[in-house]
Amino acid sequence: MANTPQPGTRERIVRAASLLMQRQGYEGTGIKQVAQEANATLGSVYHFFPGGKQALGVAAVQHADQEFADLLTASLAADADPAKAIAACARALADLLRDSDWMDGCPISATALETTGRVPDIEQVVAQAFQHWRDLVAERLREAGFPEGDAHDLSVTVISALEGAELTAQVARSETPLVVAGEHLARLINSYKK
Amino acid sequence: MANTPQPGTRERIVRAASLLMQRQGYEGTGIKQVAQEANATLGSVYHFFPGGKQALGVAAVQHADQEFADLLTASLAADADPAKAIAACARALADLLRDSDWMDGCPISATALETTGRVPDIEQVVAQAFQHWRDLVAERLREAGFPEGDAHDLSVTVISALEGAELTAQVARSETPLVVAGEHLARLINSYKK
DNA sequence: GTCTATAATAGGATAGAC
DNA sequence: GTCTATCCTATTATAGAC
Structure with a gap:
């Protein structure tokens, strides 16, 4: 079902770049390090990305975009109540964060x-x-019957709050900020219900 | 009243480092660039920070810590209702962000x-x-009569959400995420009132 | 405390053989 | 497509005169 037969060189490079930039940032990640982690050579990196580091950064961000979108889509579909689904998503993010030390x-x-x-x-x-x-969040809220304006505003805050809570949790090395944010977001969403 | 007679070299260096790291990050900021922006020489930077870039980073973060704490304290004191004060704080951050392009x-x-x-x-x-x-947020909420547990949890979400909304607003080049987050935070806080 | 010069290393990027 | 070698520049950091 999943499409992971054996990642080609280009895909290994993008994945390595995405992971390294996630952990060290764009400036903190060197192309040579990406090549090494991807089990590729510097020549291969420039073969697939003639645009250099910027082009690699673009591909890495797009890869991460789709990756998180998949997680979000799965989380949002897992519960009929979008408020509960988002709280569960926050907990899932907390688990991933803790499990990655x-x-x-x-x-x-x-x-x-x-x-x-x-x-x-x-x-x-x-x-x-x-x-x-x-x-993705706004569409799920509209599906659940929230009016357009509320769905839009809530989707902005949901993504913002998850971003901030993930940063906070990472820095504090604690799941609490994500768990609490999930509960507060559910409460906020419910306050708009009906 | 304010204590800004003429900043000495060390202070100019810290301020420049803090500003540059805010805009470009730690890895993206060079010590030479800090020296240049601070109107100091490389020798002066290493004179005041023998620990090198890491020591400079520590001082820059501590400087920024106090700077934002001052803004937060002023915002929280500006309104008797902490919910309104936090919404106003979010709007103030949006103004600063927009005004800095x-x-x-x-x-x-x-x-x-x-x-x-x-x-x-x-x-x-x-x-x-x-x-x-x-x-700072938790203390203000306790002052306003919120029970300890609620004040704690809300303070976590307030700072997380402001962080995330600021990141989102910056990337989108729009004040909306901060303004909406401020309104949602006020609504959340009010839902715990009494 | 300030300045210039320089060492030592790592960074992004390219060339050309295979 | 892959690999190695290399160029060029920027980076952190140090030395020592003033």
Whole structure:
């Protein structure tokens, strides 16, 4: 079902770049390190990404975009009540964070903050990723009967709050911020119900 | 009243480092660039910070910690209703962000994400800063009559949500995420009232 | 305390053989 | 497509004159 036969070189490079940039940021990640982690050579990296580090950053962010979108889609579909689904999503993120020994937070936050206003190509795909995630939440809320305006505003806050809670949880090395944010978001969503 | 007679060299260096790391992150900021922006020489930077870049990063984060704590304290004191005060704080952050042409978001987020789990000295002062900010919010909520448990949980979510909304607003180049987060936080806080 | 010069290393990127 | 070698620049950090 899943499409993971054996990742080709290009895909290994993108995955390694995405993981390293998640953990160390864009500036903190070297192309040579990416090649090493991907079991590829520097020549292969530049073969697939003639645009250099920026092009690699763009691909890494797009990869992470889809990865988190998949997690979000699965979380949102797991419960008929979107409020409960989002609280469960926050707990799932807390589990992933703890299980990675607090290394794997939001896959694009670090890159986003380092490049915003300075690397237009990356800035753009980062903005698209956030919009993508908000759209998934908004659509789920509309499906559940929330009016358009409420669904939009809540989707903005849901993604913002999850971002901030993940950062906070990572820095504090504690699941609490994510768990509490999930509960508060559910409460907020329920306060708009009907 | 304010204590700004003429900043000495050390203070100019710390301020420049804090501003540059806010905008470009820790990894993206060079010591030479800090020296240049501070109108100091490389020798002066290493004179005041023999610990090198890490020591400079620690000082920059501590400076930003106090800076944001001052803004937060002023915002929280500006309204008798803490819910309204926090919504106003979010709007104030949106104004600052827009007025800086979306350059000046949270002063420590980028550094936090790049160094967490990798640079213990910086990780520690980042964690202290977040705790400091949460404490200010929690104390204000307790003052306003919220029970200890609610005040604690709400303070965690308030700082998390402001962090996430600032990141989101910066990336989207829009005040909306911060304004909406402020309104949602006020609504959440009011739902615990009494 | 300040300045310049420089060491030592790592970074992004390219060339060309295979 | 893959690999190695290399160029060029920037980076952190140090030395020592003033």
